[in-house]
Amino acid sequence: MDLILCPFxxxxxxxxxxxxxxxxxxxxxxxxxxxxxxxxxxYHGSPHDYYRYTPNGVKALADEAGLEVIKLYSPGDLSLVNGVLMGMLMPYWSMEHVLREAELMEKDNAPRHPLNVFALLRKPGSRPDIW
Incomplete structure (x- = not known):
């Protein structure tokens, strides 16, 4: 396959x-x-709910499989996470707020409070010319 979509x-x-x-x-x-x-x-066990992922956790998964991390995107901040966990979903938040990645704190290598983590991963190598 050339592309696999694996959301949530x-x-x-x-x-x-x-x-x-x-x-x-x-x-x-x-x-x-x-x-x-x-x-x-x-927790949303339908039927099971096992893990939550940090940006570094996604990097570790990708490394395990020999995949390159092309891009990580981890939007969210402490106010958004607290609000969502208390049940304050849209329309309490603007799209700009929901989609904004927080600035990194000193000595951090990833945002501290992302609501979700998104990644674009790539299998190394050249795609064969199939045309």
Whole structure:
């Protein structure tokens, strides 16, 4: 496959290391995975809810499968996370606020309070010319 979309699935996967290796194995060289998962969210077991992901957790998953992290996007801040956990969903927040990544604090390598983590992952190598 050239592209795999995997939005908000991995929090429901009991063995994420195995799952990310399976996705990587299904990709052609040069293929992409568009991946997303929550970091701060209420438990939503349908049927199961196992994990929350930090930006560094996504990097570790990608590394396990031999995937390159092309882009990480982790929007949210403490006020948004607290509000959402208290049940204050849209329309309490502007789109600009919801989509804004917080500035990094000194000595941090990722935002402290992202509501969700999004990643663009790539399998190394060149895509074969199929045309």
């Amino acid at each position: 699935i991995f929090e429901h996967v009991a063995r994420p290391w195995k799952a990310i290796r399976t996705l990587a194995g299904a990709l052609r060289p040069g293929g992409f995975v568009v991946w997303a998962a929550p970091m701060f969210q209420r």
